[in-house]
Amino acid sequence: MKTLLTVLLLSITISITAQTQTRTTSAASATKGMRFNAYGNYIFDDRVDSYYDANNYYKGKVKAGFQWGLGFEYMVHPMYGIELSYLREDTKAPLNNLAYPVKPYEYDLAINYIFLSGTRYFRKPGGKVEGFGGLGAGVGIFNAKDNVRSSNLTKFSWQLRGGAIIWASENIGIRLQAQLQSAVQAFGGGLYLGTGGVGAGVNSYSSIMQFGLGGGLVFKFGK
Secondary structure, eight states, X not given: OHHHHHHHHHHHHHHHHHOOOOOOOSTTSOOSEEEEEEEEEEEOOEEEXXXXXTTEEEEEEEOOEEEEEEEEEEEEETTEEEEEEEEEEEEEEEEEETTSOOSOEEEEEEEEEEEEEEEEEEOOTXXXXXXXXXXXXXXXXXXXXXXXXXXXXXXXXXXXXXXXXXXXXXXXEEEEEEEEEEEEEEEEGGGTOOTTOTTOOOSOEEEEEEEEEEEXXXXXXXX
């Protein structure tokens, strides 16, 4: 499922980027300047596995949750923007050792992403809808805790996204998007998660792959 979503979003982004249309610099067209983006996304469940040996095979998931965030974007060209964004999700992560079936041990998990992203926009002259697709890279900062202890980890992360902005006015738009975010080797031994609690985990890793749908508001400043 993760692979299918990755291929689907990548195909959409490539298709968007490949399109070329005649554009104008009229007020209805995209302009240079700054954009402030406010995000609200629903993030779906993601399964994670961590295998160490025959007696330590951990399986669980990062539960679905709400992700909010803020982004500041500079339009280097009417069709291209560079954005620095911060995204946060507070969720739960139940994990179980399959070698010793018991009730899954559930952790409180805070996921923070900081991305530097490039976005390609396209918009017909005079149109109210602006399509986009883009890629981003940065860091994922994770905090997992049980009733007693907590563990923190920072890992390289990336995101892929695509969607559209519906401009309600010249400077305010409604953003709709699908996204895929991943932190490489972030779960398992990296956060020291195990059925015995934080600090009792294993040494192997599992990448987090989170698919989300949502959007937010876009505020445009300058030309």
